[in-house]
Amino acid sequence: MSEDVRNGRIRSIVIVGGGTAGWMAAASLRRHFGKAPIDITLVESSEIGTIGVGEATIPTIRNFYQSLGLDDLEVLRATQGTCKLGIRFKDWMAPGSAFIHPFSLYGQDLNGVPFQHYWLKARSVAEVGEMGEYSLGASLAAAGKFTVPAANPPSSLSVFDWALHFDAALFAQLMRRVAEANGVRRIDAKVVKVNLRPEDGFVASLDLHTGQSIEGDLFIDCSGFRGLLIEEALQTGYEDWSQWLFCDRALAVQSQPPEGAEPPPYTDVTAHSAGWRWRIPLQHRYGNGYVYSSRHIDDQAAEAELVAAVPDRLLHEPRLIRFTPGRRKKVWNRNVVALGLASGFLEPLESTSIALIETGIEKLKALFPDRSFDPAVVDEFNDWSRREMERVRDFVVLHYKAAQRGDTPFWRTTRDADVPETLARKVELFRSRGHIARYRWEMFQPPSWLAIFAGFDILPGGWDPALDGIDGAALAASLNQMRAGVARAVAQASTHGDFLRRYVGQAPAAAE
Numbered sequence: 030m031s032e033d034v035r036n037g038r039i040r041s042i043v044i045v046g047g048g049t050a051g052w053m054a055a056a057s058l059r060r061h062f063g064k065a066p067i068d069i070t071l072v073e074s075s076e077i078g079t080i081g082v083g084e085a086t087i088p089t090i091r092n093f094y095q096s097l098g099l100d101d102l103e104v105l106r107a108t109q110g111t112c113k114l115g116i117r118f119k120d121w122m123a124p125g126s127a128f129i130h131p132f133s134l135y136g137q138d139l140n141g142v143p144f145q146h147y148w149l150k151a152r153s154v155a156e157v158g159e160m161g162e163y164s165l166g167a168s169l170a171a172a173g174k175f176t177v178p179a180a181n182p183p184s185s186l187s188v189f190d191w192a193l194h195f196d197a198a199l200f201a202q203l204m205r206r207v208a209e210a211n212g213v214r215r216i217d218a219k220v221v222k223v224n225l226r227p228e229d230g231f232v233a234s235l236d237l238h239t240g241q242s243i244e245g246d247l248f249i250d251c252s253g254f255r256g257l258l259i260e261e262a263l264q265t266g267y268e269d270w271s272q273w274l275f276c277d278r279a280l281a282v283q284s285q286p287p288e289g290a291e292p293p294p295y296t297d298v299t300a301h302s303a304g305w306r307w308r309i310p311l312q313h314r315y316g317n318g319y320v321y322s323s324r325h326i327d328d329q330a331a332e333a334e335l336v337a338a339v340p341d342r343l344l345h346e347p348r349l350i351r352f353t354p355g356r357r358k359k360v361w362n363r364n365v366v367a368l369g370l371a372s373g374f375l376e377p378l379e380s381t382s383i384a385l386i387e388t389g390i391e392k393l394k395a396l397f398p399d400r401s402f403d404p405a406v407v408d409e410f411n412d413w414s415r416r417e418m419e420r421v422r423d424f425v426v427l428h429y430k431a432a433q434r435g436d437t438p439f440w441r442t443t444r445d446a447d448v449p450e451t452l453a454r455k456v457e458l459f460r461s462r463g464h465i466a467r468y469r470w471e472m473f474q475p476p477s478w479l480a481i482f483a484g485f486d487i488l489p490g491g492w493d494p495a496l497d498g499i500d501g502a503a504l505a506a507s508l509n510q511m512r513a514g515v516a517r518a519v520a521q522a523s524t525h526g527d528f529l530r531r532y533v534g535q536a537p538a539a540a541e
């Protein structure tokens with residue numbers, strides 16, 4: 030290695046913020062760099078605290094903590110966690126409607142033709158059930174069952190994945206233990222001033238309320254919505270997406286459900302008059318929240334709706350959180366990389382925020398700079414992040430557009446609003462050809478899009494012409510065998526509650 034390269038290396042990383050984002054970044058980067066001579070310091074203020082929500086994840090979280098040497102049961106135990114096979118959407122199409130978006134494949138593709146085409150043709154001649162009956166993940170979830178997926182699934186019908194519900198504070202504590210055990214230095218203090226280098230506006234150091242000053246080469250802003258470095262110091266700018274995403278507030282409350290019933294292995298999201306309500310089962314309590322549009326309901330009315338809907342004893346007063354859906358114009362500016370809420374936030378639907386922290390950390394490792402902060406590296410990171418966030422935005426917007434309630438001003442607004450052009454094209458392609466376009470940097474894969482399309486009854490008028498020569502009745506018979514196979518696998522699985530009692534070791538809290 031040349032002297033120049035050696036001298037240009039980053040030697041110190043300063044992370045501001047000790048929420049989920051800050052401690053995930055600290056634990057993961059420390060592990061990644063091992064014994065490399067890079068100091069990692071995390072500054073957090075216990076006086077300011079964290080956002081305290083963010084309890085539903087998607088399956089990538091398991092790869093994330095496994096890469097830190099943690100296993101599923103360890104994390105479930107440490108975080109009062111439960112298992113999540115998907116999300117149940119209740120009342121979104123009309124009161125009483127429900128479907129599950131699983132982390133799972135549907136049926137079997139054959140001869141290069143996706144399963145949905147076979148299902149469409151079969152249902153034109155016979156009763157072949159809902160799409161969800163061809164997904165083991167969705168069927169287990171609907172039955173309140175849980176099992177871990179087979180290591181070598183015998184067919185694509187057995188392929189499913191799972192994620193966790195966890196207590197966000199306990200998860201951050203777990204990440205902190207891992208990070209500190211590997212040498213991350215923590216400072217509990219308030220950052221009161223960000224000092225910029227006069228020659229190029231890069232961050233040089235942070236002044237703390239204790240009088241101490243912290244210097245660094247690379248700063249990671251995990252300070253939450255305010256974006257202490259990326260926005261307040263560097264004035265990067267924010268792209269507001271509220272013309273597509275109308276929800277801008279949430280009321281969050283924890284509850285203690287009555288003894289007896291089992292926790293569902295999914296996140297429940299129920300449509301309400303001006304948004305939707307989450308319900309997340311943990312072992313020791315439930316998390317609940319109403320995500321709503323302040324353009325369509327005021328805070329008092331929203332609180333009354335939430336309190337009336339939660340069937341359990343509330344553990345505290347509902348807490349109001351305001352946000353602006355959108356993203357930081359650049360998530361990497363000069364020598365500051367923003368992660369977590371500091372980088373932007375859409376809204377909680379589909380639990381994407383923690384997953385975006387994971388991919389942000391992975392991108393940073395892949396494009397880790399030297400002290401010259403090559404603009405090509407920074408631009409690539411920003412371009413990748415922008416595309417990824419836009420694809421997630423499109424997926425979330427689809428839910429509102431596709432819901433056909435139209436029974437309140439909020440649901441009429443979301444139904445009638447324009448959608449991003451990229452989403453309009455994707456929907457059109459599916460309607461006209463049954464094809465799910467797949468783009469680079471996309472978090473949600475075709476089975477997830479299929480789940481939402483089919484769940485909201487967005488279906489193509491016909492099937493792939495390659496199936497025109499296949500006998501519809503014979504096809505329907507083989508599909509019915511397929512779904513009987515899924516039903517048998519579900520019958521053999523244990524309940525989610527039994528799984529937790531047996532392997533995690535604590536009695537789960539009861540459900541509604």
Ligand SMILES: Cc1cc2nc3c(=O)[nH]c(=O)nc-3n(C[C@H](O)[C@H](O)[C@H](O)COP(=O)(O)OP(=O)(O)OC[C@H]3O[C@@H](n4cnc5c(N)ncnc54)[C@H](O)[C@@H]3O)c2cc1C
Nearest residue numbers: 046047048049050079080083085220252253369370382383
């Ligand atoms: C209503 C709601 C529901 C959500 N639900 C989900 C979900 O189900 N799934 C999901 O994936 N995500 C969810 N999210 C997002 C998730 O909560 C966040 O992505 C995650 O918690 C990361 O937050 P953070 O670490 O970026 O910020 P925070 O938790 O806000 O942490 C900010 C940190 O910065 C520190 N800080 C701030 N200012 C200073 C200062 N001056 N000096 C020193 N330290 C400072 C604070 O002390 C704190 O440690 C939800 C978000 C909201 C708003």
